[in-house]
Amino acid sequence: MATLTRLLSDATDQERSRIIKRVSEEGEKISLDETPWVDSHPRHPMEKKIARHISRSTGIRDHSAIRVMVELDGRGKSHREDNHFRFRAEKGIKTIDISILLWDDLWLNFHTHHFKDAPPWANTTLQGLLILLALLIVIGLLIARRMARPMAQLADAAERFGLGQPQSPIPERGPREVRQTIHAFNLMQQRLQKQISDRSRMLAAVSHDLRTPITTLRLRAEYIEDQEIREKTLATLAEMEAILSDTLSFARDEAADEQARSTDLAALLQSLIDDHADLGGDASYQGPERFNFICRPVSLRRALNNLIDNGLKYGESVVATLSTTPQRVTIHIDDSGPGIPEDQLEAVLTPFYRLEASRNRETGGTGLGLAVANSIILAHGGELTLANRPEGGLRVTLLLNQLTN
Template sequence: MRTARFRLLPDSVVGRTALVLVAALLISAATAVVLFAAQRQEALETIGGRNAAERVAGLVTLAEQVAPQLRQDTLNSQDTPNFRVGWGPQPVALDDENFGLAAYVRSSLESGLEGRGIKVSTRPGPLLAGPNTGIGRGGRHMHGPGSGAPGGPGIGGPGGGRPIGPALRVSVHLKDGSWLNVLAPLDLGDPLWRPRFVAPLVIALVLVTLVALLAVRRATRPFATFAAAAERLGVDVSAPPLAETGPREVRQAAQAFNVMQGRITRFVQDRTQMLAAISHDLKTPITRLRLRAEFMEDDDQRARMLTDLEEMEAMIAATLAFARDDAASEPRIRLDLAAMVQGMVEDLDDLGARCGYRGPQSLVVEARPAALKRALANLIDNAIKYGGSAAVTLETSGRDALVVVEDQGPGIPAEARERVFAPFVRLETSRSRDTGGTGLGLAVARAAIRAHGGDITLADRPGGGLRVTVSLPGMEG
């Protein structure tokens, strides 16, 4: 369940940050709308209650100033569809509420109508017919206390009471014992969710979301820059440093990255200089030994010593080439990989080696020609030396170029396939260069291929033997 839930989240930092921002915006907007709607309704109710209280206070004064026989006609003149007035022996407000709008209206009335009983209710529901209230079904007003004479149509309609929505029911006990009853529906204005209100809100949310997405994308752009710089550093330690610009945190990270790159570069240079010095110092005694060997009278011993000295020189040269990592310093150019591989295979075939090529006639890539040729030559030579033959295949996979070298030899055990790439490691235990070499061939090949941003993998060949796959990214379209 936990894994499935996290799969719904965006995979990138930009997506997750944008999701949080958009969710925060929506929650903030929803909260603001709810608070606005509540305050709007409260304000409209307060205004309606204040107006109703003022009108009721005026009606009470008017009703008590006129004679009872004229009271009904006087109240008839004040009756409107949205402000119903009645007069009778019973109150229309049966529930006297002591909170909210009802309490506010009663407090306003009590300040000007001292000594009179006042009942106020906001309970929703149908207006019950009742001739004793002066407001009811079939009787618009009572013509006097206790009278049930019909007048105009009541607010409930001829078929009975109906819900009238939010309304104030106010009953005031007059001095003569009768009740002045008022039914004042509350006008809460137009519905809040109408295009005139929703459209600007949605447009504002969309604009703010777009601005937030652009800001997040701009803020997370340094992540991509650091990723590209780290990948470039893995291929070329001499790559140009990062630009130390942007916010303070980005500048600090760029400075730390540049310091790290400088330390790595100095370490590689120091190692190369040390090995170059050792190689130079060893050449002098090797030259002296070679001269002395030439004066040896024993031809057999002289030949053996000269062979050993040649092997020492070859090992020193190979070690120095590996330490210098010439593949990283050679410039990249556009070259035809298919022509290069075919030429190498044809040269070996002319020398009598069992070697074949299968693939396209042309495939252009961007690479360092000398380093790439040396790496592929090491792999093909190993296939011929240890497997007796080399079948070379060139193919593509997306934008990658793949060079596959297969042989029919004993192969390499799975547990040793990573170890053979270490310098000076040889599975063949003899020290003969004809069978074991210096142990640097695969190390030099992988260093050159990785300097191109690719890699070398080893696997079993179906039917026996070894399959070596070289991947080169960034193939030309």
């Protein structure tokens, strides 16, 4: 209407007739008359809104020159969209009549009753599309979950295998690429477990088989007449026997299949400290009275016992400290000994490495204590580090991740 008003205002009489004829449609009537079809000014909110829009679009400031009448059976509502005024009719609207006074005292009259309700199938189609979309989303989520479940199982198994926990083969399910990945992981896990088992059995067999000749040598050494040579020979054989015993114990630990279970770690650490204190060692504990932790208690007890033994062997006192967070457990074992040279802090964690070149068991041990402890902590998915304390002595730090099950 606004565009038509501007066109007619500038057109000649002949042009006006052509314009009106072209824009008239079925159900609409447009004419130029000396009198308006609408006698009253807009009263209904919808009528006022239409009039205001026409006024803004045409530049007609005289509100009496714009008259609108809307006849309703039901309800109608208007709204603004993208800076254009639009009228959206709901069922029950019968007619709209508009009269606009042009500059030459002629009225542009407009009448329409061309309002069509939405076809009856429109709502049904929209509902069907929404239901179909919802079904597609649900199906997509189910497919994604089906594809993601095998990968989640693989990730969980890989994490637990890295923590040293034996895993049964993962069912090979999912897409072809996922099945191939799971198959490769199962095969790798089987081979690694077999290699570890074979190595541990071989080490245990060698250590066991050497016990017989050592026992024979010990019996023969008793017949050596020179007392000094006899004592040195027996001491060497005792050292060899101790090394074999530690090696056999190390091999057993490597091959052990201990199941992880909930353990009071605070009580375990306190009991070790109390045992060493009862034997005369200056050992103390700092930390909570109770703390449940999922671990392999037998192997972890041995690791902690080795570390406390080392601390008391090379230092006058040991302090064990336990601290926890929701994700991690930290254990510090501090001694007052001479510490370890910085360039050997990592080397002492390897099997059979001893600081003393003399290889005297009374001072240097067999070189397996720290190696065994480190192996056990690694099997728990943790980390063992050594550091010299500024005030003197060695600090052994154990970092263990908390497991949920």
